[in-house]
Amino acid sequence: MGTIMGQLALVIDLNTCVGCHACAVNCKEWNTQAEFGPLSDFDPYGEKPSGVWYNRIMTYEIGNYPHTQVLHLPKSCLHCQDPPCVPVCPTGATFKREKDGIVLVNYDDCIGCKLCSWNCPYGCREFDEADKVMKKCTLCIDRIYDEALPPEQRQPACVLTCPAKARFFGDIEDPESEAYKLIKERNGFILFPSADTKPANHYLPKVETKVEVDDNVLKPDNPIFLEVLSRHKGGNR
Amino acid sequence: MHPPISLILFFLTAGLSIGSFTGIFLIDLIKGLNSNVILITKLIATALIGLGAFSASFHLGHKMRAWKAIKRFNTSWLSREAVFSGIFGFLLFISFLIQLSYNTKAYIILDILAVITGWLSAFSTAMIYTSNRFVPDWNTSLNTLYFLNMYGFLGTSLASLILYLNGNVESTKIMLIIALSLFIVGLVIRVAYNVRRYIIKLPTLNDALNLPQNREVKVLDKGSTTDNYCTTEFYYKKGKKLLPSLLPPAYILTFAVPIMLLITCIAKGTNTSFLALSLMSATVGSFIERWCFFVEGRHVQNLYYGLL
Numbered sequence: 001m002g003t004i005m006g007q008l009a010l011v012i013d014l015n016t017c018v019g020c021h022a023c024a025v026n027c028k029e030w031n032t033q034a035e036f037g038p039l040s041d042f043d044p045y046g047e048k049p050s051g052v053w054y055n056r057i058m059t060y061e062i063g064n065y066p067h068t069q070v071l072h073l074p075k076s077c078l079h080c081q082d083p084p085c086v087p088v089c090p091t092g093a094t095f096k097r098e099k100d101g102i103v104l105v106n107y108d109d110c111i112g113c114k115l116c117s118w119n120c121p122y123g124c125r126e127f128d129e130a131d132k133v134m135k136k137c138t139l140c141i142d143r144i145y146d147e148a149l150p151p152e153q154r155q156p157a158c159v160l161t162c163p164a165k166a167r168f169f170g171d172i173e174d175p176e177s178e179a180y181k182l183i184k185e186r187n188g189f190i191l192f193p194s195a196d197t198k199p200a201n202h203y204l205p206k207v208e209t210k211v212e213v214d215d216n217v218l219k220p221d222n223p224i225f226l227e228v229l230s231r232h233k234g235g236n237r
Numbered sequence: 238m239h240p241p242i243s244l245i246l247f248f249l250t251a252g253l254s255i256g257s258f259t260g261i262f263l264i265d266l267i268k269g270l271n272s273n274v275i276l277i278t279k280l281i282a283t284a285l286i287g288l289g290a291f292s293a294s295f296h297l298g299h300k301m302r303a304w305k306a307i308k309r310f311n312t313s314w315l316s317r318e319a320v321f322s323g324i325f326g327f328l329l330f331i332s333f334l335i336q337l338s339y340n341t342k343a344y345i346i347l348d349i350l351a352v353i354t355g356w357l358s359a360f361s362t363a364m365i366y367t368s369n370r371f372v373p374d375w376n377t378s379l380n381t382l383y384f385l386n387m388y389g390f391l392g393t394s395l396a397s398l399i400l401y402l403n404g405n406v407e408s409t410k411i412m413l414i415i416a417l418s419l420f421i422v423g424l425v426i427r428v429a430y431n432v433r434r435y436i437i438k439l440p441t442l443n444d445a446l447n448l449p450q451n452r453e454v455k456v457l458d459k460g461s462t463t464d465n466y467c468t469t470e471f472y473y474k475k476g477k478k479l480l481p482s483l484l485p486p487a488y489i490l491t492f493a494v495p496i497m498l499l500i501t502c503i504a505k506g507t508n509t510s511f512l513a514l515s516l517m518s519a520t521v522g523s524f525i526e527r528w529c530f531f532v533e534g535r536h537v538q539n540l541y542y543g544l545l
Binding site for chain 1: 238296297298299302303305306307308309312313314315316319365368369370371372440442444445446447448452453454455456457458459460461462463464465466467470471536537538539541542
C-alpha cells in the first residue's frame, strides 16, 4: 500500500440520527441498480427475508432506567486507514485506493474465501450468496466521481437521503472540508479504538439531554397524573 | 464462528499427508527403509493432500479462481498456505515418479524440499487463525502449536500403520513412541487452550462503541428482523448449544483412546487392529475437535449484536 493522498469518509452525527433506516434503504436502492449491484435478496416478501446490505442500523440503550438514552448507530464499512481486511486477502481483490483511501473489492478477483470478513472487527462485510463474492460499502464511488451528475449530487446515496441531515461526507484529512471541521469542533470519535484499525468514518457524540421533572408532577394525587393514568387504563378517551 | 466442514476436512487430510510423509522420511534417514514403503507413503500422502485441496475448494465462492490465491504471498497467510501446500503436493508426486521410474537417489532432494514446504504449509494454515486479532480465542501461539502438533500425531499414527503393514516392526515401535509423545503434548496444549479461554478478558460492547466502561449499554434493536451474514457466520447458535456435549467426546477420541491403544501396543506388542483403531479414533476425534475449535472462536463483531 502506497501513500494515501486523501481519506474520504462519512461523519455521522449521533445526536441527530433518529434511526429511521432511510440511509440503509437508499443505499440498498442505489447499489442494487448501480455499477456495483445488484445486492441480492432472498425471500424478500417471505417469512425470513435475507440479503446483502452495505449499511445496517443498530439501536442501543445507554444508562439505567429512568436515566436512559437511545443511541442509533448506522454502521457501514469504516474505510479503515489501517484496514485488516486488505493484507489477509489472498488474491488482492480487497484493496485500499491511494487516491482517496476508499477500501474496495474487485469482484472479478474475489474467490469468496470470506477471510476478509473474519478479519473485520466491525462486521461490515457481507458475503453475497448469489454472486459468491464479498461485498461492502464503496462510499458510492460510482456517484461521487460521476461528472454527469450535478456537483451537489456527487455524494454517497446515504448522505443525500438522510432526512435528519445526520450524515456528512468529505476528506477527513483536508482542513478545509466540512467533515474535518466537524470532527475537530465536535469531538468526533471512532468505533472500537482498541482494534487499532484507524477507521476513517467518524461519529459525532450524542449530547446528553436531561429533562428536569418537578417531583410534584409525579405525586399520585396530582390531577394531571390521575388523568394520564385513567387514559392509560382506557377509561376516559 | 460457524465451522466450515470443507476446511476441517482439509486440516485432517493435510495433517495425515504432511505428518505421515515426514515420519517415514525421518525413519528412512535414521534406519533406512524398503523403497516400497516410501513409495506407498508418497502415493498416499499425494492423494491425501490432493483430496484436501479439493475439499478446501468447496469453502470458496469461486473454485475456478482459486489459482489467484497465489497473488498476495507477501501479506496473506492463506496465500502462503495455498502456495506451500501446492508445492508440497507437486514435489511429492514428482519424487514418486522419479523413484518409481529411475534407479537414482536424486529424489531425496525433492523429499527434503517437500518436508520443508509441507511444514511451511502447516504453519501458514495455523497462522491464518492465530494472526486473527478479532477472535481472541484463536489469537494465541497455543493455537499454532496445536495445529502443528495435530499434523504430527495424525501423520505419525498413519505412518505407524504403514510401517507395521509393511513388516517394519522395529521402525513401527520408534514411530509409536513419537506418536504417543505427540498425543500427550497435544492433550496438554488443548487443555491449556481451553483454560485460556476462561481466563482471557474479552472486549466489551462499551469498547466496541467507544463508550466509558461505567455506562451500562444494551442492544435494543439489531437492525433487521431476521439473521444476516454476520450473525450466522460469526455466531453459530446451534453449535454453541452442542459444544458442551461434543467437547468431551472430542477429547476422548482424539487423546484418551489413541494414548491407551498406543501404550498397549508399545508395552504388549503391536497389532494391526489397534493401530487402525487408534488412527480412526484420532481422525474422527480431530474432526469433532476442529469443529469445536470453530464454535469456540468468539468474534468481536458479535459485540454489536449483543452476542458475545
